[in-house]
Amino acid sequence: MFSRLCRLFRKNRAHKYLMDEYSAINKLADALHKQLKTLRAMQKDIVETKIAYSARSGKATGVIGLRKTDFIEEKLINDLKWLSSNAEQRFTHACETIESTEPVSPSEKLELQQIADLLNNINDTLPKLENIMTVKDERDKALAIEAALRNVTNLCKEFHLLRRRRRKLAKEVLENEISPLVRRVYESRATLKGEHSMNIFAMTEHELRDLEREARHINSCNDPRYKIEFRKWWQRTQRPEVDFTTPLKDPHINVMMKLDGPERKIHLLLKAA
Known part of the structure; x- marks a missing residue:
């Protein structure tokens, strides 16, 4: 009850x-x-x-x-x-x-x-x-x-x-x-091959701002089945950074996503518009 x-x-x-x-x-x-x-x-x-x-x-x-x-x-x-x-x-x-x-x-x-x-x-x-x-x-x-x-x-x-x-x-x-952009990021199967397989997704800065807004809305619903959590969750605006703990040498943004399914860790790369 x-x-x-x-x-x-x-x-x-x-x-x-x-x-x-x-x-x-x-x-x-x-x-x-x-x-x-x-x-x-x-x-x-x-x-x-x-x-x-x-x-x-x-x-x-x-x-x-x-x-x-x-x-x-x-x-x-x-x-x-x-x-x-x-x-x-x-x-x-x-x-x-x-x-x-x-x-x-x-x-x-x-x-x-x-x-x-x-x-x-x-x-x-x-x-x-x-x-x-x-x-x-x-x-x-x-x-x-x-x-x-x-x-x-x-x-x-x-x-x-x-x-x-x-x-x-x-x-x-x-x-x-949930927008098509959020679903594309979550469902993307692009990976960086190497010693450790990594999920990657390339997006424009405008798309990143859209993803940030949608993350705030989805997380505010407090539904445990849905979550978009950036590694630097305390920052309202995410910026790509080099992460020396991963084999990905390009600056990127780490995000954990869950859309009524398993959690997926995705590395976001910025591309030109």
């Missing part, structure tokens, strides 16, 4: 400006974890009791409803426990940060907001435990719990499908935005 957030937590340091988000998610995830765990235990207890008497009474046992809410026990409860624990760790690390030298990650901030929205929607759809406990009839209680857990399951399924559609759309948009 929260694999993208897990990747962002590994990638970024905890930021003090996201402390409110970490705290809110920690508290909400912890509360939902406990509530869902209790409701699931109650549901299983009622169903197991019904099974014991089903042969004699001939009434429905509720096993079908139990199976339709397996997601709660097998996935969501564990994921909420992970989310609560890691959000708490992020909050603690953020508290220890005296000065944040790095900007807030827009991707992490957006991900935290979307997860918070999901958790609030789940919280809104769940009945209060005290209301469930006041239901005397076991059948009505089981139906109420099943309905609540199925609503939660549906919310999580919609969240999952929406994220998948967004990833697909983002990939399609990014693929459509």
Whole structure:
């Protein structure tokens, strides 16, 4: 459920400006974890009791409803426990940060907001435990719990499908935005023969400026499948230099590229327009 957030937590340091988000998610995830765990235990207890008497009474046992809410026990409860624990760790690390030298990650901030929205929607759809406990009839209680857990399951399924559609759309948009120049550089198979084979590509200075602009855009999308990284990434304008660590004696520019495929190291040579 929260694999993208897990990747962002590994990638970024905890930021003090996201402390409110970490705290809110920690508290909400912890509360939902406990509530869902209790409701699931109650549901299983009622169903197991019904099974014991089903042969004699001939009434429905509720096993079908139990199976339709397996997601709660097998996935969501564990994921909420992970989310609560890691959000708490992020909050603690953020508290220890005296000065944040790095900007807030827009991707992490957006991900935290979307997860918070999901958790609030789940919280809104769940009945209060005290209301469930006041239901005397076991059948009505089981139906109420099943309905609540199925609503939660549906919310999580919609969240999952929406994220998948967004990833697909983002990939399609990014693929459509990649210029023929970027694809030519990445797909070029020109090599310098020698002791070590090297990928080379000759381009004009105007094309190099275009490649730099496109690299900034592609990298800003934070999609791990796409990357254009110059060796001197801190320089906005790249200049050819002699690299004595390679057999290529002409001044050139080293770039690492990945376009939804394997990474390729390419040596760019400048040519006359």
